[in-house]
Amino acid sequence: MKIPRLLQAILVLAGVYGGFVLVFDVILEQVIPSSLLNMYMFFVVAGTYMVFTFNEESTEEIVAPIKALVEDPSKKMMRNVVFLVVPLFFGWFTFQQMKPSFEAPLELRTIHPAPPSAVKVYGKRYNLLTLENPFRKFEKEDPEKFAELVRQGGAVYIKNCQYCHGDKLDGKGPYAQGLNPVPLNFQDIGTIAQLQEAYLFWRITTGGPGLPKEATPWLSAMPVWENFLSEDEVWKVILFLYDYTGYSPRSWEHE
Amino acid sequence: MMTFKFIHGLVFLALMAGVFASGPSVAAPGDVENGEKIYMKRCVWCHGEEGEGDGPAGDLLVPPPRDFTSGLYKIKTSPFDEDFPNDDDIFRMISDGMPGTDMPAWKDILKNEQDRWDLVAYLKAFAELEEEPGTMVDYGAPVATSVESIAKGQKLFHDGERCSECHGQDGKGDGIKKLKGDNGERTWPRNLTKPWTFRASNDTKDIFTRISTGIPGTQMPSFANPKSKTMLSVEERWHVANYVNSLAKTDKTVRAVNTVVKANRIEGDVPSDPDDPAWDTAELTTFMMVPQIFEKERVFTYTNDTITVSAFYNDKEIAMLLEWDDRTRSIPGDPNIDKIADKVPYEDRVSVQLPVTIPEGTQKPYFINGDTENPVNLLSWRSGTATSPESVSVANATGSENIEERDAANFGLMAKSAYKDGTWRVVMKRPLSTENAQGDLQLVEGRFIPIAFANWDGSNSESGTKHSRTTWYWLLLKPANSAKPYILALIVAGIIFGGLLWWAKAARRNGEV
Numbered sequence: 001m002k003i004p005r006l007l008q009a010i011l012v013l014a015g016v017y018g019g020f021v022l023v024f025d026v027i028l029e030q031v032i033p034s035s036l037l038n039m040y041m042f043f044v045v046a047g048t049y050m051v052f053t054f055n056e057e058s059t060e061e062i063v064a065p066i067k068a069l070v071e072d073p074s075k076k077m078m079r080n081v082v083f084l085v086v087p088l089f090f091g092w093f094t095f096q097q098m099k100p101s102f103e104a105p106l107e108l109r110t111i112h113p114a115p116p117s118a119v120k121v122y123g124k125r126y127n128l129l130t131l132e133n134p135f136r137k138f139e140k141e142d143p144e145k146f147a148e149l150v151r152q153g154g155a156v157y158i159k160n161c162q163y164c165h166g167d168k169l170d171g172k173g174p175y176a177q178g179l180n181p182v183p184l185n186f187q188d189i190g191t192i193a194q195l196q197e198a199y200l201f202w203r204i205t206t207g208g209p210g211l212p213k214e215a216t217p218w219l220s221a222m223p224v225w226e227n228f229l230s231e232d233e234v235w236k237v238i239l240f241l242y243d244y245t246g247y248s249p250r251s252w253e254h255e
Numbered sequence: 256m257m258t259f260k261f262i263h264g265l266v267f268l269a270l271m272a273g274v275f276a277s278g279p280s281v282a283a284p285g286d287v288e289n290g291e292k293i294y295m296k297r298c299v300w301c302h303g304e305e306g307e308g309d310g311p312a313g314d315l316l317v318p319p320p321r322d323f324t325s326g327l328y329k330i331k332t333s334p335f336d337e338d339f340p341n342d343d344d345i346f347r348m349i350s351d352g353m354p355g356t357d358m359p360a361w362k363d364i365l366k367n368e369q370d371r372w373d374l375v376a377y378l379k380a381f382a383e384l385e386e387e388p389g390t391m392v393d394y395g396a397p398v399a400t401s402v403e404s405i406a407k408g409q410k411l412f413h414d415g416e417r418c419s420e421c422h423g424q425d426g427k428g429d430g431i432k433k434l435k436g437d438n439g440e441r442t443w444p445r446n447l448t449k450p451w452t453f454r455a456s457n458d459t460k461d462i463f464t465r466i467s468t469g470i471p472g473t474q475m476p477s478f479a480n481p482k483s484k485t486m487l488s489v490e491e492r493w494h495v496a497n498y499v500n501s502l503a504k505t506d507k508t509v510r511a512v513n514t515v516v517k518a519n520r521i522e523g524d525v526p527s528d529p530d531d532p533a534w535d536t537a538e539l540t541t542f543m544m545v546p547q548i549f550e551k552e553r554v555f556t557y558t559n560d561t562i563t564v565s566a567f568y569n570d571k572e573i574a575m576l577l578e579w580d581d582r583t584r585s586i587p588g589d590p591n592i593d594k595i596a597d598k599v600p601y602e603d604r605v606s607v608q609l610p611v612t613i614p615e616g617t618q619k620p621y622f623i624n625g626d627t628e629n630p631v632n633l634l635s636w637r638s639g640t641a642t643s644p645e646s647v648s649v650a651n652a653t654g655s656e657n658i659e660e661r662d663a664a665n666f667g668l669m670a671k672s673a674y675k676d677g678t679w680r681v682v683m684k685r686p687l688s689t690e691n692a693q694g695d696l697q698l699v700e701g702r703f704i705p706i707a708f709a710n711w712d713g714s715n716s717e718s719g720t721k722h723s724r725t726t727w728y729w730l731l732l733k734p735a736n737s738a739k740p741y742i743l744a745l746i747v748a749g750i751i752f753g754g755l756l757w758w759a760k761a762a763r764r765n766g767e768v
Contacts, residue, residue, distance in 0.1 A: 031512070070755075071762040083755045091748030098740035104514045104729050105703050107617055155311035158300040162312065163548055163555075167300070167359050174357055177509070178543035178560075180726050208549075209621065218621045218629070219727060223549045244296075 005061040009052045016044050033106045109181065112195070113215040121205040121226045131198035133235050133249075146239075153240030156233045164221065169244055179221045186245050193247040200238050200249075204229075285376025286369075293370055294377050301357065306381035316357050317556045319440070326382030327437075327471040330455045335468045335477030337388040345375045347455075355452035392467040392479070395489035400459065400497040407491070408498025417485045418495070421474070422447055426502045429582040429677030431594045437472045441597060444475075446580055446677070449561070450503040457503060462496040507563045507578070509543045515729040516540050516706060518566035518573055525567045525574035529673040529680035534576050537565035544710060544723040550623060550655055554721035558582070558712045562605075562725065568732050573698055574684045577605050577636075577708070584674045585713030588641030592714070601713035603638040604722075605681055608707040609696045609730070611651065619705045622726050624652040632696050633658065636670040636681050638713065645672055647683070651694060655720055666695065687732075698732060706730040 003011070020040065024032040053059040069075055069082060118127050138146040158167070164183040166173040171185030186192050192200065202210070208220025225234060242249055295304075301316065303309040306323035313320055321328065330348055331340035349371050352360035365371050379385075398404050412418040412426075423429035426447035436442045450457035455465070466487070469477035478487045478495075487495065517538045526533040542564070546557035563578040583596045585603040592599050610620050611630045620629035630653045639645040649666045652658040666689060672681040689695040698704065709724040711717040 067762075070759050071765075073763075079759065083752065083759070086755065087748040087752035090751050091744040094747040095740050095744035098743050100701065100734055100737075100740075102515060102517060102731060102733065154300055158310065158312040159315060162300075162357065163545075167297075167357065168361070168364050170363075172359070175545035175548070177511070178545035178725065180514075209626075213618065216617065218619045218626070221545075221549055221622070221726065227551060 004065060005052060005058065006065050009048055009062065012048050013041075013045060017041060034103070035106050107216065107219075109216040109219070110212075110214045111181075111184075113212045115199050115202050116212075119202045119206060119210075122231050126198075126201070128198045128202055131201060132251075133197040133201075133238055135235050135239055136197065136249075149236050150239050150243045153233075153236030153238070154244070156229065156237045157240050160225075160228065161237065169241065181216070181219060183221075186241050189247075192241055192245065192249070194250065196251060197235075197238050197249045200241070201234060204234050204237070285373040287373070287376045287380055289370065290373035290375070290377025290380075293365065293374055297361070297364070298374070306378070312357075315555050318356055318442075320357075323378050323381035325472070326379075326384050329470045329472060330465075331468060331471065332391045332464055333388040333468065334390055334392055335480050337390065338471065339382075339384055339388060341387045341389065341391070342372075342375050342379075345378055346371055349374055353454045354456070355454060392464055393489060394460070394463065395493075397460070397463075398490060398493035398497065400500065404494045404497045405501045408494035408496070408501075411487060411491055411495050412498055415485065417478075417487075423582075423677050425676040425678075426499065427580050427582065427677030429580075429595070433595065433597075434474045436474075442473055443558075443582060446582075447499050447502045448504045448507075448580070451508070452560075457500055459493070459496045459500045462499045463492055466492050466495055466499075506539055507541050507561065509541050509561060513540050515703070515731050516564045516566055516575075518568045518575075518730065518732045520700075520733060520735045521567050521569055523569065525569055525572050525684065526576075527574055527669065527682055527684050528671055529576060529682050531682075533567065534565065537567065537576065539563050539565050540728075542708060542725045542728055544708070544725050546723050547623070547709075547720055550720055552720050554717060554723075556715070557717070557723045558715045559710055559723055562708050562710060564708070566730070568687065568698070568700075570687075572684055572686055573732070574682055575607065577607070577681045577683065578678060579605070579710060580678050581712055582677055583712065583714035584679075585638055586640060587713065596714035598716075599714050600716055601711065601718040602640060603679065603713045604635055604711040604718075605679070606633050606635040606709040607683060608633055608709065610705050611694060611696055613696070613699065613702055613704050619727055621654070622707060623724070624655045624658065627653050627657075629653075630694075634668055634683060634685065636672065636683060638672065638674075638679075645670065661694075666691075698730075700732045701734045702732075704730045704732075 164173045169186040171183045205226045207224035208222040211217035301310045301320040308320040308322035328340040331344040350362040421430040421444040428444040428446040434442045455461040467479040546554045566575045587599045609632045620631045625631035633650040635648045647663045647668045647670045649661045649663040667686040669684045687698040705727045711722040
């Protein structure tokens with residue numbers, strides 16, 4: 001049996017909407033803000049409209065049932081129902097839009113902003129394009145020394161970072177729940193695995209206040225670690241982050 | 256009703272039967288070598304290489320990491336006269352972690368159960384534990400929770416101050432007995448109204464187990480010990496467990512979606528006394544607080560993790576009720592406070608932080624005391640000392656090092672507090688608008704205004720940068736209901752209905768032609 005085109009379009013829209021809700025609200029348990037959902041659905045509706053009215057024939061197929069509903073005298077009963085339901089729906093929709101909202105405003109932010117080309121910390125200027133972890137070379141040259149450096153980095157981590165980023169480096173430390181934005185999850189393949197060590201050096205040493213505006217520096221609870229840790233300690237903790245999670249930093253060489 | 260209760264009881268019994276029938280499992284013998292490997296990667300940081308709880312972070316954590324060489328574990332199911340836990344108990348702590356501590360649940364990283372059993376074997380080796388006790392607390396016939404059972408439990412809880420001696424009249428852990436752990440460290444009894452801090456869980460069965468076996472290494476005794484004057488029968492312990500479970504303050508738990516303090520508009524005066532019955536109708540919002548570990552000087556040991564806020568406003572003023580649990584009413588110089596606190600160097604304090612101007616875009620002041628371009632107002636209340644009454648203060652800040660005190664009376668800030676059974680309740684009142692429109696936030700109806708809170712426990716030596724705080728949330732003066740949305744909805748529905756009629760009419764006319 002062929003599904004009428006109009007019904008097809010409606011099914012597509014309902015399917016996409018249901019899909020968003022299923023994926024975000026149910027599976028990921030991250031309730032999707034209604035303003036964002038509305039924005040997505042606007043594009044989905046526009047796209048569906050374009051696909052379903054691609055040529056005259058398909059337009060005709062879509063419009064025909066609507067036209068019949070209005071013009072065909074035999075569909076009077078159906079028409080009465082639709083004429084009642086459609087205005088009520090739009091009235092309800094208007095009310096929903098106009099009633100005062102007590103839902104907090106949505107704040108979008110960039111999680112991995114583009115780094116500056118250079119950063120000034122410890123009274124020095126570091127070129128982030130060429131900056132490398134001075135301890136990284138021991139991974140091949142002197143594995144024993146490297147293991148010791150990682151161990152020292154772990155000690156720095158556990159004394160300073162685990163409160164927010166967690167013992168498991170999963171961004172779920174004991175205080176994570178009280179912070180917004182939430183601390184970064186280093187176990188996630190989308191975080192340190194995609195970054196260079198120089199980027200981490202920039203993010204750790206200058207902390208939240210060192211972020212560019214698009215990344216809401218006023219909200220980030222990441223301390224300015226230049227004030228607490230030495231340069232060596234920062235490099236060691238970076239070694240630890242990669243060693244513990246089993247990821248490798250990205251580097252210019254591999255690309 | 257009868258049937259519902261009956262079915263409820265049946266389900267409860269069936270569940271319990273399932274749980275109890277399992278008993279201590281016969282664990283697969285752990286591979287100590289593999290356990291050591293995992294331990295050295297995952298556990299050594301807090302628990303130390305020799306398992307003495309002295310890893311690099313050891314002395315920064317409260318409670319401190321477990322010293323495995325003693326073989327004692329706080330959370331165990333073996334009876335009170337067995338010093339050591341069952342293997343299952345250790346396995347559970349590794350798998351599920353301990354809420355309210357730094358110990359996370361490892362089951363999502365150590366997905367393989369055998370790995371966790373291997374760890375159990377390794378941990379036991381630190382104390383040379385061999386056979387597990389293999390016996391469990393006698394659970395008897397579990398008593399399902401009910402109004403009657405809770406009432407019985409409440410009576411037993413307070414009888415001869417059995418539990419309230421330490422846990423306080425309302426269970427907030429504010430009893431006057433000073434407690435010490437086995438290593439001489441000061442410990443505080445659990446605030447039983449905060450179930451998210453229970454090291455195991457606040458399931459009735461877990462509570463029953465704690466009451467029955469006590470908490471080794473602490474002064475929490477076993478109430479199953481026949482030698483004890485305060486001993487309780489199995490049934491009585493179920494009643495107490497049901498009562499303790501009922502103490503959870505469900506209206507004051509953190510809900511991640513609640514980020515807005517909603518001030519309701521009222522006619523007449525806003526309530527200025529914390530005991531005003533008007534507060535019973537307020538909307539409560541509870542925020543999580545974290546210790547200030549972001550700027551110098553940091554504090555790692557804090558005593559209070561939540562603050563509950565509600566508010567009312569009228570044409571002229573806003574009143575905000577701030578509530579938080581604090582075991583100590585810190586009044587420096589007050590001899591009564593010495594009974595519970597070790598020392599009281601500072602007053603208790605709470606601060607409300609607001610931006611000086613409502614941000615137009617997304618940019619806000621830095622969440623800790625603002626920044627040079629974006630100043631904040633800090634409205635504070637202090638608990639007073641033996642020689643001076645409670646007080647308010649107003650300051651403007653552009654960063655933690657630039658806090659400028661101002662005249663609070665001129666600003667119009669007023670506060671009144673009440674302390675009872677381990678809870679501070681402070682009402683802060685201020686005018687919506689002040690004379691100094693440049694330096695003070697002017698509160699406006701219907702706008703989302705950033706707001707943050709900070710709290711100091713004077714008995715915990717908190718002052719200045721050493722405090723706990725929230726990040727930015729929102730304050731909303733909820734506008735009174737208006738007819739506008741209804742009218743607009745009617746107009747839109749009318750226009751569309753008219754349009755449809757016109758279309759149908761036009762179509763009919765065409766058809767006739």
